Amino acid sequence: xNSQEKEGICANVPFSDEEQLEILPYRDNLVQQLLAFxxxxxxxxxxxxxxxxxxxxxxxxPATAYQMLFFERLDPYIVAAVSxxxxxxxxxxxxxxxxxxAGALPRVGFLYVFRHERDSGGVVKVGSTTRTPxxxxxxxxxxxxxxxxxxxxxVTLLFSQRVPxxxxxxxERVVHALLTCQWVSGRVDRVRGVKLTEYFFVRNLQALRLxxxxxxxxxxxxxxxxxx
Numbered sequence: 001x002n003s004q005e006k007e008g009i010c011a012n013v014p015f016s017d018e019e020q021l022e023i024l025p026y027r028d029n030l031v032q033q034l035l036a037f038x039x040x041x042x043x044x045x046x047x048x049x050x051x052x053x054x055x056x057x058x059x060x061x062p063a064t065a066y067q068m069l070f071f072e073r074l075d076p077y078i079v080a081a082v083s084x085x086x087x088x089x090x091x092x093x094x095x096x097x098x099x100x101x102a103g104a105l106p107r108v109g110f111l112y113v114f115r116h117e118r119d120s121g122g123v124v125k126v127g128s129t130t131r132t133p134x135x136x137x138x139x140x141x142x143x144x145x146x147x148x149x150x151x152x153x154x155v156t157l158l159f160s161q162r163v164p165x166x167x168x169x170x171x172e173r174v175v176h177a178l179l180t181c182q183w184v185s186g187r188v189d190r191v192r193g194v195k196l197t198e199y200f201f202v203r204n205l206q207a208l209r210l211x212x213x214x215x216x217x218x219x220x221x222x223x224x225x226x227x228x
Contacts, residue, residue: 010181011075020071027068030060034213059221061086065214066178069207074178081177086222089170093223096166106130107225109168111161111175111212112137113205116144117154122203123184124158125196126212128172133160143191158205161212167219174215 015023060068063079099105112133115124129136134157141155163171176183179200187196202208 012078012181013073015067015071015073023068023071027071030065030068030214031210033059034210034217059218060214062174062178062211062215062218065218066211069210069214070204075181078177078180081180082174085170085174085177089167089219089223092170093166097225100166106165109163109165110136111163111168111172111216113158113160113208113212114140115156115158117156119199122201122205123199124202124205124208125198126172126175126179126200126208127198128163128168130165130168133157143189159209159212161209161216163216164220164225166225167216167223170223171212171215171219174219175212178211178215 063082109130110133111128113124114137137157182200184199187199
């Protein structure tokens with residue numbers, strides 16, 4: 001989704017109080033599923049059944065997860081954009097898995113969220129890396145220091161999410177698409193002279209963290225990891 005499309009599509013509709021009350025039990029169940037997710041298992045388990053037996057539960061797609069977590073109805077254009085991303089990944093998954101098996105792609109990547117101290121309010125950057133989030137954020141510290149002339153301690157890593165290597169860029173694109181209406185325009189890297197397109201205004205960082213988990217886990221279930 002290019003910047004022109006982002007600027008033109010921003011029609012999310014907040015749920016009414018009555019709708020939020022109706023959605024709340026489903027949202028709570030979603031959060032419990034995330035808390036009960038076992039990294040590497042590839043399935044979700046109902047939290048109450050972890051003490052007794054493993055029980056697979058249906059898992060909402062990221063667009064549905066977004067609506068539950070942020071209590072707003074996504075613009076149909078955004079829902080369609082996410083569907084197109086999934087269709088494209090379905091065609092690409094075998095090739096990407098082959099690259100992982102051949103050693104051309106890492107087996108593990110990360111989504112990361114950081115805040116630059118000169119930004120106000122809830123403006124954060126959502127990016128991806130196939131290295132460690134700490135390494136990538138350190139690079140951004142140096143890069144933004146050169147742009148602002150400020151100190152080297154102004155970028156704070158808020159949280160990160162582990163993602164299979166063949167899915168990391170796909171999940172990043174899905175999250176960016178879901179955050180279309182929160183996109184912050186007009187950012188420029190003054191060192192390289194290029195636009196910065198991965199900044200978003202997000203009031204609820206806990207919901208964003210859960211969204212990253214939900215998007216990563218749903219992709220992992222939908223597009224299995226390469227065989228060992």
